[in-house]
Amino acid sequence: MPSPSRRAMLGAAIALPALALAHRPATAAAPFRNDLPPAWHRFRIGDFEATIVSDGALPLGDPTQAFLGVGAPEIEGMLRSAFLNPRxxxxxxxxxxxxxxxxxxxxDTGMGDSMGAASQMFGPTTGRLLRNMRAAGIEPSQIDLVCATxxxxxxxxxxxxxxxNRNFPNAQVAISEADVRFWTDDANKRGPAFMTAFIDGAKKNLAAYRDRMVMLRDGQEVAPGVTALATPGHTVGHHVFIISSGNQVVxxxxxxAHHQVLLLRRPNLEFSFDTDPKLSARTRARMLDRLATERHAVLSYHFPWPGLGHVAREGEGFAWHPAAMNVTTLG
Ligand SMILES: [Zn+2]
Known part of the structure; x- marks a missing residue:
């Protein structure tokens, strides 16, 4: 049996390799890769095949400047309680x-790169839709119809x-006449600074499809199983699309709604990019109520990737319940 001093020595000997590891230079055996897979997700809606493709993250900046109608402490408190960055x-x-x-x-097409520096007004992480679409096995030339909300x-x-030049050379574009009129009218270049860029960008992008546009009407079936519904406020002609196949509806x-916490818990908050914030809030509250009542699946353009889930009533407002994703089936 080892003496106490021998035991102490053994202990020291055992501890040594660990100490040696801890003092190795901070160079990893394999370098960090610093990359991510292309962002697309595929699933079924009845007999349809659906692919969600990301255009990349869009940083909005200070949330207390973008979401208006209550004080900054309340905005920050709601974000903190949802484990989100309050700044x-x-x-x-x-x-x-x-x-x-x-x-x-x-x-919808994402930001793209059609407008030079203005295309990066929200930073370098946007404009990835075409890349991600191709990674998902879809060529832009295959698109038959672009429906713009x-x-x-x-x-x-x-x-x-x-x-x-058209990125979707074989596509028609379905969009509301109200939005086409509003966002191609130089007389609307007033108010917030972004209006000039927004109008110049819409003019350039819509011009290339002038002879192949479908003007959306409220309740119109734009394709079998795809119905447009007028939801004005965010813009004068904003539409949502109800997609229905078999017994499934998305x-x-x-x-x-631009935020899964702020505008669901408080649908009456205003968003700084709304053309008519009061109408936008009324439309949002009415539609969220309908989505919660009818329990339809929702795809939200700006919610956390990939934006699929359900809306339920909670307290004075609503809660977002993200869909459970399955990585091995198209279910
Ligand atoms: Zn948007």
Missing amino acids: EATLEQNALILNTGRQLILF HAHCDHIWALVDANG VNTGDL
Whole structure:
């Protein structure tokens, strides 16, 4: 049996390799990769195949400047209680590509790079839709129809490239006439600073599709199983799309709500990019109530990737319940 001093020595000997490890230079055996897989997700809606493709994250900046109607402490408190950064709101951009078996339909295009420096007004992480679409096995030339929820930069500025050529050479564009009129009218270049860029961008992107536009009407079936519904406020002609096949329904809500916590818990808050914030809030509250009542699945353009889930009533407002994702089936 070892003496106490021998035991102490053994202990020291055992401890030594660990100490030696701890003092190795901080160089990893394998370098960090610092990359991510392409962002797309595929699932079924009845007989349709759906692919959600990301245009990348869209950092909004200080949430107390973007979401208005209550004091900064309340905004920050809601974000903190949801384990989100109270100083920085980051939105996602989840664009849906729907294969109905007859048509390939893209809903909203992301920011793209058609407008030079303005295309990066939200930083370098946007503009990835075409790349992610190709990674998902879909070529832009295969798109038959682009349905735009509205004419803002993060929804239609990838209709064309920097030279003004169509990124979707074989596609028609379905969008509301109200939005086309509003966002191509130089007389609306007033108010917030972003209005000039928004109008110039809409003019450039929509011009290339002038002879192949479908003007959306409230309640119109734009394709079998795809119905547009007028939801004005965020823009004058904002529409959502109800997608229905078999016994499944997914409502593609576009920019009905930009934040899964702030605008669901408090649907009456205003969003700084709303054309008519009061109407937007009324539309949001009405539609969220309907989505919660009818228990439809929701695809939200700006909610956390990939934006799929359900809306339920909670307290004075609503709660977002993200869908459970399965990585090995298309279910
Ligand atoms: Zn948006």
